[in-house]
Amino acid sequence: MTTTEQDIDKKLIPILEGVSDPEIPVLSIMDMGVVRSAVIKDNTVKVQITPTYSGCPAMDVIGDDIKAALKEAEYNSEIELILHPAWTTDWITPRGRKALEEYGIAAPLDAEADKDVLLNGKRIVKCTNCGSQNTRLVSQFGSTACKAQFQCEDCQEPFDYFKCLK
Amino acid sequence: MSIDRDEIEISLKARCEAIRKVSIEVNMKNENLYNYILGIADNSLILGQRMGELCGHGPTLETDIACTNISLDLFGQVRSYFQYASKIAGDGRTEDDIAMLRKEREYINVLLVEQPNTDFAYTMARQFLFDVYHLAFLVELQKSADLTLSAIASKSIKEVSYHERFSSDWVKRLGDGTEESNTKMQEAIDALWTYTDELFHQTEADKAMVAEGIGVDVTKLKDSYYRHVSELLEEATLQVPESKYFQKGGKEGIHTEHLGYMLAELQYMQRTYPNMEW
Numbered sequence: 001m002t003t004t005e006q007d008i009d010k011k012l013i014p015i016l017e018g019v020s021d022p023e024i025p026v027l028s029i030m031d032m033g034v035v036r037s038a039v040i041k042d043n044t045v046k047v048q049i050t051p052t053y054s055g056c057p058a059m060d061v062i063g064d065d066i067k068a069a070l071k072e073a074e075y076n077s078e079i080e081l082i083l084h085p086a087w088t089t090d091w092i093t094p095r096g097r098k099a100l101e102e103y104g105i106a107a108p109l110d111a112e113a114d115k116d117v118l119l120n121g122k123r124i125v126k127c128t129n130c131g132s133q134n135t136r137l138v139s140q141f142g143s144t145a146c147k148a149q150f151q152c153e154d155c156q157e158p159f160d161y162f163k164c165l166k
Numbered sequence: 167m168s169i170d171r172d173e174i175e176i177s178l179k180a181r182c183e184a185i186r187k188v189s190i191e192v193n194m195k196n197e198n199l200y201n202y203i204l205g206i207a208d209n210s211l212i213l214g215q216r217m218g219e220l221c222g223h224g225p226t227l228e229t230d231i232a233c234t235n236i237s238l239d240l241f242g243q244v245r246s247y248f249q250y251a252s253k254i255a256g257d258g259r260t261e262d263d264i265a266m267l268r269k270e271r272e273y274i275n276v277l278l279v280e281q282p283n284t285d286f287a288y289t290m291a292r293q294f295l296f297d298v299y300h301l302a303f304l305v306e307l308q309k310s311a312d313l314t315l316s317a318i319a320s321k322s323i324k325e326v327s328y329h330e331r332f333s334s335d336w337v338k339r340l341g342d343g344t345e346e347s348n349t350k351m352q353e354a355i356d357a358l359w360t361y362t363d364e365l366f367h368q369t370e371a372d373k374a375m376v377a378e379g380i381g382v383d384v385t386k387l388k389d390s391y392y393r394h395v396s397e398l399l400e401e402a403t404l405q406v407p408e409s410k411y412f413q414k415g416g417k418e419g420i421h422t423e424h425l426g427y428m429l430a431e432l433q434y435m436q437r438t439y440p441n442m443e444w
Binding site: 051053054055056057082083084085086087118119138139140141142143144145149163165166 | 228229231232235236238239240241242243245246313314316317318320321322324325328331332
Protein backbone atom coordinates (compact mmCIF):
# COMPACT_ATOMS: atom_id res chain seq x y z
CA MET A 1 0.00 0.00 0.00
CA THR A 2 2.23 2.79 -1.23
CA THR A 3 0.19 5.90 -0.59
CA THR A 4 2.43 8.33 -2.43
CA GLU A 5 4.71 8.04 -5.37
CA GLN A 6 8.31 8.85 -4.61
CA ASP A 7 9.47 11.84 -6.61
CA ILE A 8 13.15 11.09 -7.09
CA ASP A 9 15.31 12.51 -9.88
CA LYS A 10 16.81 9.58 -11.84
CA LYS A 11 20.27 11.18 -11.78
CA LEU A 12 20.29 11.05 -7.98
CA ILE A 13 19.32 7.41 -7.57
CA PRO A 14 22.86 5.95 -7.80
CA ILE A 15 24.12 8.53 -5.28
CA LEU A 16 21.33 7.86 -2.80
CA GLU A 17 21.69 4.12 -3.20
CA GLY A 18 25.22 4.55 -1.93
CA VAL A 19 23.98 5.81 1.43
CA SER A 20 23.21 3.05 3.90
CA ASP A 21 21.23 2.81 7.10
CA PRO A 22 23.84 3.23 9.87
CA GLU A 23 22.19 0.56 11.99
CA ILE A 24 21.72 -1.94 9.15
CA PRO A 25 24.73 -1.21 6.92
CA VAL A 26 23.73 -3.73 4.23
CA LEU A 27 20.57 -1.79 3.50
CA SER A 28 20.59 1.35 1.40
CA ILE A 29 18.24 4.14 2.42
CA MET A 30 16.55 3.73 -0.97
CA ASP A 31 15.76 0.08 -0.25
CA MET A 32 14.57 1.10 3.19
CA GLY A 33 12.05 3.47 1.61
CA VAL A 34 12.93 6.42 3.82
CA VAL A 35 13.69 8.79 0.91
CA ARG A 36 10.37 10.24 -0.18
CA SER A 37 11.58 12.80 -2.69
CA ALA A 38 14.78 14.21 -4.13
CA VAL A 39 14.65 16.96 -6.72
CA ILE A 40 17.32 19.21 -8.18
CA LYS A 41 16.70 22.92 -8.35
CA ASP A 42 19.52 25.34 -9.27
CA ASN A 43 22.17 22.79 -8.33
CA THR A 44 20.61 22.33 -4.88
CA VAL A 45 19.01 19.01 -4.10
CA LYS A 46 15.97 19.04 -1.88
CA VAL A 47 15.63 15.72 -0.16
CA GLN A 48 12.67 14.66 1.96
CA ILE A 49 13.20 11.76 4.32
CA THR A 50 10.78 10.12 6.73
CA PRO A 51 11.69 8.29 9.95
CA THR A 52 10.97 4.59 10.40
CA TYR A 53 10.20 5.24 14.08
CA SER A 54 9.78 8.68 15.72
CA GLY A 55 12.73 8.16 18.01
CA CYS A 56 14.96 6.61 15.37
CA PRO A 57 18.42 7.93 16.30
CA ALA A 58 19.66 7.06 12.81
CA MET A 59 17.74 9.88 11.14
CA ASP A 60 20.23 12.64 11.95
CA VAL A 61 23.10 10.47 10.71
CA ILE A 62 21.19 9.54 7.55
CA GLY A 63 20.59 13.24 6.86
CA ASP A 64 24.30 14.00 7.30
CA ASP A 65 25.33 11.04 5.14
CA ILE A 66 23.02 12.13 2.33
CA LYS A 67 24.50 15.62 2.47
CA ALA A 68 28.02 14.23 2.32
CA ALA A 69 27.24 11.89 -0.58
CA LEU A 70 25.60 14.68 -2.56
CA LYS A 71 28.45 17.03 -1.81
CA GLU A 72 30.87 14.52 -3.27
CA ALA A 73 28.78 14.62 -6.45
CA GLU A 74 29.02 18.43 -6.27
CA TYR A 75 25.47 19.17 -5.25
CA ASN A 76 24.38 21.36 -2.39
CA SER A 77 21.50 19.87 -0.49
CA GLU A 78 18.71 20.60 1.91
CA ILE A 79 17.25 17.81 4.00
CA GLU A 80 13.70 17.93 5.26
CA LEU A 81 12.24 15.46 7.72
CA ILE A 82 8.59 14.72 6.95
CA LEU A 83 6.14 12.70 9.03
CA HIS A 84 3.27 12.38 6.63
CA PRO A 85 2.52 9.91 5.19
CA ALA A 86 3.96 7.74 7.94
CA TRP A 87 6.57 5.18 6.94
CA THR A 88 5.44 1.60 6.58
CA THR A 89 7.43 -1.63 6.21
CA ASP A 90 5.69 -2.05 2.83
CA TRP A 91 8.13 0.55 1.52
CA ILE A 92 11.10 -1.77 2.00
CA THR A 93 11.94 -3.00 -1.52
CA PRO A 94 12.23 -6.73 -2.40
CA ARG A 95 15.99 -6.20 -2.71
CA GLY A 96 15.97 -4.61 0.74
CA ARG A 97 14.08 -7.57 2.23
CA LYS A 98 16.64 -9.93 0.75
CA ALA A 99 19.50 -7.88 2.18
CA LEU A 100 17.86 -7.94 5.62
CA GLU A 101 17.50 -11.71 5.59
CA GLU A 102 21.08 -12.20 4.50
CA TYR A 103 22.23 -9.89 7.28
CA GLY A 104 20.41 -12.01 9.86
CA ILE A 105 17.25 -9.97 10.35
CA ALA A 106 13.96 -11.67 9.47
CA ALA A 107 11.96 -9.46 7.08
CA PRO A 108 8.51 -8.26 8.18
CA LEU A 109 5.52 -10.50 7.51
CA ASP A 110 2.21 -9.04 6.37
CA ALA A 111 0.06 -7.38 9.03
CA GLU A 112 -2.16 -10.40 9.76
CA ALA A 113 0.71 -12.86 10.08
CA ASP A 114 2.65 -10.33 12.15
CA LYS A 115 -0.24 -10.15 14.62
CA ASP A 116 -0.37 -13.94 14.82
CA VAL A 117 3.29 -14.03 15.65
CA LEU A 118 3.42 -11.21 18.18
CA LEU A 119 0.06 -11.77 19.86
CA ASN A 120 -0.72 -15.46 19.51
CA GLY A 121 2.76 -16.89 19.53
CA LYS A 122 2.30 -18.54 16.14
CA ARG A 123 5.57 -19.99 14.84
CA ILE A 124 5.95 -18.76 11.28
CA VAL A 125 8.95 -16.43 11.39
CA LYS A 126 11.78 -18.23 9.59
CA CYS A 127 15.11 -18.52 11.37
CA THR A 128 17.65 -16.50 9.42
CA ASN A 129 20.33 -19.04 10.30
CA CYS A 130 18.78 -22.43 9.50
CA GLY A 131 15.44 -21.59 7.89
CA SER A 132 13.36 -23.44 10.48
CA GLN A 133 9.96 -22.03 11.40
CA ASN A 134 10.20 -23.48 14.87
CA THR A 135 11.00 -20.05 16.31
CA ARG A 136 9.91 -18.39 19.53
CA LEU A 137 9.23 -14.74 20.32
CA VAL A 138 11.57 -13.70 23.14
CA SER A 139 10.55 -10.04 23.37
CA GLN A 140 8.38 -7.67 21.37
CA PHE A 141 11.21 -5.15 21.49
CA GLY A 142 14.61 -5.96 20.04
CA SER A 143 17.94 -4.24 19.65
CA THR A 144 16.16 -1.25 18.11
CA ALA A 145 12.55 -0.09 18.38
CA CYS A 146 11.73 -1.45 14.90
CA LYS A 147 12.65 -5.03 15.73
CA ALA A 148 11.51 -7.90 17.98
CA GLN A 149 13.74 -10.59 19.46
CA PHE A 150 13.37 -14.21 18.40
CA GLN A 151 15.13 -17.45 19.05
CA CYS A 152 15.21 -20.55 16.87
CA GLU A 153 14.25 -23.66 18.84
CA ASP A 154 16.07 -25.90 16.39
CA CYS A 155 19.50 -24.30 15.93
CA GLN A 156 19.11 -22.09 19.06
CA GLU A 157 20.27 -19.00 17.16
CA PRO A 158 18.89 -15.74 18.54
CA PHE A 159 17.88 -13.25 15.85
CA ASP A 160 15.94 -10.06 15.21
CA TYR A 161 12.63 -9.83 13.37
CA PHE A 162 11.70 -6.57 11.66
CA LYS A 163 8.22 -5.78 12.97
CA CYS A 164 5.48 -5.04 10.48
CA LEU A 165 4.52 -1.38 10.63
CA LYS A 166 1.42 -0.21 8.79
CA MET B 167 -11.57 67.67 -2.83
CA SER B 168 -10.63 68.80 0.62
CA ILE B 169 -8.83 66.52 2.99
CA ASP B 170 -10.19 66.34 6.45
CA ARG B 171 -7.27 65.64 8.75
CA ASP B 172 -9.58 64.48 11.53
CA GLU B 173 -11.24 61.97 9.27
CA ILE B 174 -7.91 60.53 8.24
CA GLU B 175 -6.84 60.29 11.82
CA ILE B 176 -10.03 58.53 12.82
CA SER B 177 -9.77 56.07 9.99
CA LEU B 178 -6.09 55.42 10.82
CA LYS B 179 -6.95 54.86 14.45
CA ALA B 180 -9.71 52.42 13.49
CA ARG B 181 -7.36 50.52 11.28
CA CYS B 182 -4.69 50.33 13.96
CA GLU B 183 -7.30 49.09 16.38
CA ALA B 184 -8.45 46.43 13.94
CA ILE B 185 -4.88 45.26 13.35
CA ARG B 186 -4.21 45.18 17.07
CA LYS B 187 -7.33 43.10 17.61
CA VAL B 188 -6.38 40.61 14.92
CA SER B 189 -2.88 40.30 16.27
CA ILE B 190 -4.20 39.68 19.81
CA GLU B 191 -6.48 36.99 18.39
CA VAL B 192 -3.57 35.39 16.54
CA ASN B 193 -1.45 35.53 19.68
CA MET B 194 -4.22 34.03 21.76
CA LYS B 195 -4.73 31.27 19.26
CA ASN B 196 -1.00 30.57 19.15
CA GLU B 197 -0.74 30.62 22.90
CA ASN B 198 -3.54 28.11 23.22
CA LEU B 199 -2.03 25.93 20.54
CA TYR B 200 1.39 26.19 22.20
CA ASN B 201 0.00 25.18 25.57
CA TYR B 202 -2.00 22.44 23.97
CA ILE B 203 1.07 20.92 22.33
CA LEU B 204 2.96 21.16 25.62
CA GLY B 205 0.17 19.35 27.43
CA ILE B 206 0.48 16.39 25.07
CA ALA B 207 4.27 16.42 24.88
CA ASP B 208 4.93 16.76 28.62
CA ASN B 209 3.11 13.47 29.30
CA SER B 210 5.38 11.66 26.87
CA LEU B 211 8.50 13.47 28.03
CA ILE B 212 8.03 12.63 31.70
CA LEU B 213 6.91 9.06 31.07
CA GLY B 214 9.79 8.63 28.64
CA GLN B 215 12.21 9.79 31.32
CA ARG B 216 10.70 7.38 33.86
CA MET B 217 11.04 4.46 31.46
CA GLY B 218 14.55 5.59 30.58
CA GLU B 219 15.50 5.31 34.26
CA LEU B 220 15.22 1.55 33.83
CA CYS B 221 18.13 1.51 31.40
CA GLY B 222 20.47 -1.05 32.93
CA HIS B 223 18.00 -1.70 35.77
CA GLY B 224 15.22 -3.70 34.10
CA PRO B 225 14.28 -7.01 35.73
CA THR B 226 15.61 -8.97 32.74
CA LEU B 227 17.63 -7.92 29.74
CA GLU B 228 14.62 -8.24 27.41
CA THR B 229 12.31 -6.13 29.55
CA ASP B 230 15.09 -3.62 30.11
CA ILE B 231 15.43 -3.23 26.33
CA ALA B 232 11.66 -3.08 25.90
CA CYS B 233 11.28 -0.31 28.50
CA THR B 234 14.06 1.75 26.99
CA ASN B 235 12.61 1.22 23.51
CA ILE B 236 9.30 2.57 24.75
CA SER B 237 11.21 5.48 26.26
CA LEU B 238 12.92 6.13 22.93
CA ASP B 239 9.61 6.09 21.05
CA LEU B 240 8.18 8.61 23.50
CA PHE B 241 11.20 10.88 23.26
CA GLY B 242 11.00 10.71 19.48
CA GLN B 243 7.38 11.81 19.60
CA VAL B 244 8.27 14.53 22.09
CA ARG B 245 10.85 15.93 19.70
CA SER B 246 8.25 16.26 16.95
CA TYR B 247 5.88 18.05 19.33
CA PHE B 248 8.51 20.40 20.74
CA GLN B 249 9.91 21.24 17.31
CA TYR B 250 6.39 22.27 16.37
CA ALA B 251 5.89 24.17 19.63
CA SER B 252 9.15 26.01 19.00
CA LYS B 253 7.85 27.08 15.59
CA ILE B 254 4.56 28.25 17.08
CA ALA B 255 6.32 30.19 19.86
CA GLY B 256 8.46 31.87 17.20
CA ASP B 257 10.57 33.67 19.80
CA GLY B 258 13.81 31.76 19.45
CA ARG B 259 13.03 29.13 22.08
CA THR B 260 14.36 25.84 20.74
CA GLU B 261 13.03 22.33 21.30
CA ASP B 262 15.78 21.88 23.89
CA ASP B 263 14.84 25.04 25.78
CA ILE B 264 11.23 23.95 25.91
CA ALA B 265 12.06 20.43 27.00
CA MET B 266 14.82 21.19 29.46
CA LEU B 267 14.66 24.72 30.77
CA ARG B 268 11.23 25.11 32.28
CA LYS B 269 10.60 25.13 36.03
CA GLU B 270 8.57 22.48 37.75
CA ARG B 271 5.36 24.53 37.81
CA GLU B 272 5.64 25.06 34.06
CA TYR B 273 5.40 21.35 33.27
CA ILE B 274 1.80 20.37 32.63
CA ASN B 275 1.97 16.59 32.47
CA VAL B 276 -0.62 14.51 34.32
CA LEU B 277 0.36 13.25 37.78
CA LEU B 278 0.14 9.62 36.65
CA VAL B 279 3.23 9.69 34.45
CA GLU B 280 5.54 11.21 37.07
CA GLN B 281 4.89 8.47 39.63
CA PRO B 282 8.09 6.56 40.43
CA ASN B 283 9.18 3.09 39.31
CA THR B 284 8.42 1.68 42.77
CA ASP B 285 8.69 -1.87 41.46
CA PHE B 286 8.07 -3.58 38.13
CA ALA B 287 4.35 -3.96 38.87
CA TYR B 288 4.05 -0.19 39.40
CA THR B 289 6.04 0.50 36.25
CA MET B 290 3.80 -1.70 34.12
CA ALA B 291 0.56 -0.60 35.81
CA ARG B 292 1.46 3.06 35.20
CA GLN B 293 2.36 2.30 31.61
CA PHE B 294 -0.85 0.37 31.04
CA LEU B 295 -3.09 3.04 32.61
CA PHE B 296 -1.44 5.65 30.41
CA ASP B 297 -1.14 3.60 27.20
CA VAL B 298 -4.86 2.84 27.02
CA TYR B 299 -5.57 6.57 27.26
CA HIS B 300 -2.69 7.51 24.94
CA LEU B 301 -3.83 5.21 22.17
CA ALA B 302 -7.45 6.39 22.30
CA PHE B 303 -6.23 9.99 22.38
CA LEU B 304 -4.00 9.57 19.31
CA VAL B 305 -6.79 7.91 17.33
CA GLU B 306 -8.80 11.10 17.82
CA LEU B 307 -5.84 13.44 17.30
CA GLN B 308 -5.37 11.90 13.86
CA LYS B 309 -8.58 13.70 12.88
CA SER B 310 -7.23 17.09 14.02
CA ALA B 311 -7.66 20.07 11.72
CA ASP B 312 -4.02 20.84 12.47
CA LEU B 313 -2.04 18.86 9.89
CA THR B 314 1.20 18.73 11.88
CA LEU B 315 -0.54 17.32 14.94
CA SER B 316 -2.46 14.82 12.87
CA ALA B 317 0.77 13.68 11.16
CA ILE B 318 2.54 13.21 14.51
CA ALA B 319 -0.50 11.27 15.75
CA SER B 320 -0.53 8.97 12.72
CA LYS B 321 3.14 8.26 13.22
CA SER B 322 2.94 7.77 16.98
CA ILE B 323 -0.11 5.55 16.92
CA LYS B 324 1.83 2.71 15.32
CA GLU B 325 4.40 2.84 18.10
CA VAL B 326 1.95 3.29 20.95
CA SER B 327 -0.03 0.22 19.82
CA TYR B 328 3.07 -1.81 20.63
CA HIS B 329 3.41 -0.11 24.03
CA GLU B 330 -0.18 -0.85 24.90
CA ARG B 331 0.21 -4.47 23.88
CA PHE B 332 3.35 -4.82 25.97
CA SER B 333 1.98 -3.22 29.14
CA SER B 334 -1.39 -5.02 28.86
CA ASP B 335 0.45 -8.33 28.57
CA TRP B 336 2.40 -7.61 31.73
CA VAL B 337 -0.68 -6.56 33.71
CA LYS B 338 -2.29 -9.86 32.68
CA ARG B 339 0.81 -11.92 33.30
CA LEU B 340 1.45 -10.52 36.77
CA GLY B 341 -2.23 -10.29 37.74
CA ASP B 342 -2.94 -13.83 36.61
CA GLY B 343 0.44 -15.13 37.81
CA THR B 344 1.50 -16.21 41.26
CA GLU B 345 -0.07 -15.08 44.49
CA GLU B 346 2.80 -12.69 45.04
CA SER B 347 2.73 -11.18 41.55
CA ASN B 348 -1.03 -10.78 41.82
CA THR B 349 -0.71 -8.99 45.17
CA LYS B 350 1.93 -6.64 43.80
CA MET B 351 0.00 -5.80 40.65
CA GLN B 352 -3.19 -5.23 42.65
CA GLU B 353 -1.31 -2.91 44.98
CA ALA B 354 0.09 -0.95 42.04
CA ILE B 355 -3.30 -0.60 40.35
CA ASP B 356 -4.91 0.48 43.64
CA ALA B 357 -2.19 3.07 44.26
CA LEU B 358 -2.21 4.55 40.77
CA TRP B 359 -5.96 4.51 40.23
CA THR B 360 -6.35 7.85 41.98
CA TYR B 361 -4.40 9.53 39.14
CA THR B 362 -6.53 8.21 36.26
CA ASP B 363 -9.41 10.67 36.36
CA GLU B 364 -7.12 13.62 35.66
CA LEU B 365 -6.51 12.26 32.16
CA PHE B 366 -10.01 13.42 31.27
CA HIS B 367 -9.88 16.93 32.72
CA GLN B 368 -9.95 19.78 30.23
CA THR B 369 -7.65 22.77 30.47
CA GLU B 370 -8.46 26.18 28.96
CA ALA B 371 -6.16 25.36 26.04
CA ASP B 372 -7.97 22.04 25.58
CA LYS B 373 -11.35 23.73 25.38
CA ALA B 374 -10.13 26.38 22.96
CA MET B 375 -8.49 23.78 20.71
CA VAL B 376 -11.54 21.51 20.75
CA ALA B 377 -13.60 24.49 19.61
CA GLU B 378 -11.16 25.01 16.73
CA GLY B 379 -11.40 21.39 15.64
CA ILE B 380 -7.72 20.97 16.51
CA GLY B 381 -7.90 19.38 19.92
CA VAL B 382 -9.36 16.15 21.23
CA ASP B 383 -12.33 16.28 23.57
CA VAL B 384 -10.87 14.05 26.27
CA THR B 385 -14.11 13.99 28.26
CA LYS B 386 -15.54 11.79 25.52
CA LEU B 387 -12.81 9.20 25.97
CA LYS B 388 -13.55 8.56 29.63
CA ASP B 389 -16.30 5.92 29.46
CA SER B 390 -14.60 3.68 26.96
CA TYR B 391 -11.33 4.06 28.86
CA TYR B 392 -12.74 2.78 32.13
CA ARG B 393 -14.66 0.06 30.30
CA HIS B 394 -11.54 -1.20 28.53
CA VAL B 395 -9.32 -0.97 31.62
CA SER B 396 -11.91 -2.76 33.78
CA GLU B 397 -12.29 -5.58 31.26
CA LEU B 398 -8.57 -6.13 31.13
CA LEU B 399 -8.20 -6.03 34.91
CA GLU B 400 -10.92 -8.65 35.23
CA GLU B 401 -9.17 -10.78 32.65
CA ALA B 402 -6.03 -10.41 34.75
CA THR B 403 -8.01 -11.64 37.81
CA LEU B 404 -7.57 -8.26 39.47
CA GLN B 405 -10.13 -6.17 41.34
CA VAL B 406 -11.26 -2.96 39.67
CA PRO B 407 -10.73 -0.26 42.34
CA GLU B 408 -13.94 1.30 43.58
CA SER B 409 -12.48 4.44 45.10
CA LYS B 410 -14.00 7.62 43.75
CA TYR B 411 -11.31 9.84 45.24
CA PHE B 412 -9.09 11.24 42.53
CA GLN B 413 -5.99 13.44 42.54
CA LYS B 414 -5.49 16.26 40.09
CA GLY B 415 -3.24 19.25 39.53
CA GLY B 416 -0.58 18.17 37.05
CA LYS B 417 -2.31 19.86 34.14
CA GLU B 418 -2.18 23.15 36.08
CA GLY B 419 1.46 22.65 37.05
CA ILE B 420 0.79 21.49 40.61
CA HIS B 421 2.74 18.27 40.91
CA THR B 422 3.46 15.49 43.35
CA GLU B 423 6.82 15.66 45.12
CA HIS B 424 8.31 13.14 42.68
CA LEU B 425 8.53 15.51 39.72
CA GLY B 426 11.07 17.88 41.24
CA TYR B 427 13.64 15.14 41.86
CA MET B 428 13.10 13.81 38.40
CA LEU B 429 13.55 17.22 36.76
CA ALA B 430 16.76 17.73 38.71
CA GLU B 431 18.13 14.70 36.92
CA LEU B 432 16.51 15.44 33.57
CA GLN B 433 17.80 19.01 33.48
CA TYR B 434 21.20 18.44 35.01
CA MET B 435 23.17 18.52 31.75
CA GLN B 436 21.32 21.51 30.31
CA ARG B 437 21.71 23.53 33.48
CA THR B 438 25.34 22.59 34.03
CA TYR B 439 26.44 22.98 30.43
CA PRO B 440 24.08 25.58 28.92
CA ASN B 441 23.27 25.37 25.19
CA MET B 442 23.90 21.65 24.90
CA GLU B 443 21.95 19.94 22.16
CA TRP B 444 20.14 16.62 22.19
